[in-house]
Amino acid sequence: MKKVLYFALAAFTAFSLVACIEDKDDPQKPDEPGKDQPENPNPEQPGDQTVTLVINEVNGTKGYKGIEIYNPSDKEVDLKGWIVKKNDEVTTETTTLYWEGVDGVGKIAAKGYYVIHANKDDGELPEKTEGCVATGGLSNKKGVKLELINPEGKTVDTFNRGFDASAEVPEAPLDELAGSFARDTDGGKDWKLKEPSFGATNNGVALVGDGVITGM
Numbered sequence: 001m002k003k004v005l006y007f008a009l010a011a012f013t014a015f016s017l018v019a020c021i022e023d024k025d026d027p028q029k030p031d032e033p034g035k036d037q038p039e040n041p042n043p044e045q046p047g048d049q050t051v052t053l054v055i056n057e058v059n060g061t062k063g064y065k066g067i068e069i070y071n072p073s074d075k076e077v078d079l080k081g082w083i084v085k086k087n088d089e090v091t092t093e094t095t096t097l098y099w100e101g102v103d104g105v106g107k108i109a110a111k112g113y114y115v116i117h118a119n120k121d122d123g124e125l126p127e128k129t130e131g132c133v134a135t136g137g138l139s140n141k142k143g144v145k146l147e148l149i150n151p152e153g154k155t156v157d158t159f160n161r162g163f164d165a166s167a168e169v170p171e172a173p174l175d176e177l178a179g180s181f182a183r184d185t186d187g188g189k190d191w192k193l194k195e196p197s198f199g200a201t202n203n204g205v206a207l208v209g210d211g212v213i214t215g216m
Helices: 002-025
Strands: 054-059 066-070 083-086 097-100 113-117 144-149 155-161 180-183 191-194
Touching (some): 054 144, 054 155
Antiparallel strands (some): 054 066, 054 180, 066 113, 083 097, 144 155, 180 191
């Protein structure tokens, strides 16, 4: 009898061990995640929400010389470290047009605007604030290239009307157009010749003539 009991007990113990091993190796049920599993197996990577500003309006006509930057994102952007430079020149204060955001220069609200003035003495510009005046000038009657550079040193937007660095005369003379070079809609792809609208939306602003910009 004792032998039978020992045999039965041994069989029961062996079965229990096998059952434990099988249960351990079973895949986890979907509704019972393991303790070591991350809550989100594909977390958002850094940089996914990087904000890119754009050049929204450019005007070198007397009375309205300046560059408007637009923030198409849903985040306010601090302008510290942002740069605007002209015609591939070295980014120093001796260039014909150069601007760099520093502490206290300002911020662009979500879907907002910031105007960089290209002529310190032009009284017809919108009210100037400290730090928003570029060195040098801007003209509508010759080739010009403007680059908007983020604080990491990457060019995120470019405006180019008739500037060719490889040409004998990179800043070739062009017909002067009496209007503002503006994106047809804020942050949009197409550029039109419009009435100036610095610091406000381009959407719905009247065209100058047929709105065509020559030299682009």
